[in-house]
Amino acid sequence: xxxxxxxxxxxxxxxxxxxxxxxxxxxxxxxxxxxxxxxxxxxxxxxxxxxxxxxxxxxxxxxxxxxxxxxxxxxxxxxxxxxxxxxxxxxxxxxxxxxxxxxxxxxxxxxxxxxxxxxxxxxxxxx
Numbered sequence: 811x812x813x814x815x816x817x818x819x820x821x822x823x824x825x826x827x828x829x830x831x832x833x834x835x836x837x838x839x840x841x842x843x844x845x846x847x848x849x850x851x852x853x854x855x856x857x858x859x860x861x862x863x864x865x866x867x868x869x870x871x872x873x874x875x876x877x878x879x880x881x882x883x884x885x886x887x888x889x890x891x892x893x894x895x896x897x898x899x900x901x902x903x904x905x906x907x908x909x910x911x912x913x914x915x916x917x918x919x920x921x922x923x924x925x926x927x928x929x930x931x932x933x934x935x936x937x
Contacts, residue, residue: 813935816932819928819932819935820932822928823925823928823929823932826925826928830921834918834921834925835922837914837915837918838918838919842915842919845911845915846908846911846912846915849907849911850907850908850911853904853907854903854904857900858896858900861892861895865896869892872888
């Protein structure tokens with residue numbers, strides 16, 4: 811006879827493995843703080859690159875507009891303005907990224923724990 815409970819459990823296990831299983835297993839290869847730091851660093855690099863592109867365009871426009879008065883152009887003031895904006899964005903994105911990645915890691919950890927429980931249940935059914 812086919813055990814209905816076993817079939818349902820195997821279906822849940824297979825669905826998890828196909829949907830979230832691969833990503834969760836990859837995530838669980840890191841410790842929580844390492845995962846959060848790695849993802850946060852990736853976000854910081856992305857934000858820095860995006861801001862460099864924006865600042866480069868803004869700087870080029872300002873220099874072209876003030877080409878006749880290039881000796882009077884405030885390079886230090888512009889640099890401080892860009893640095894202030896960069897620090898603000900880095901802090902904001904780092905904090906948001908840390909919270910988001912912590913939540914994602916905990917959800918993944920919970921799914922992996924449930925997966926392990928289902929495997930143990932399946933093992934008990936087989937015995």
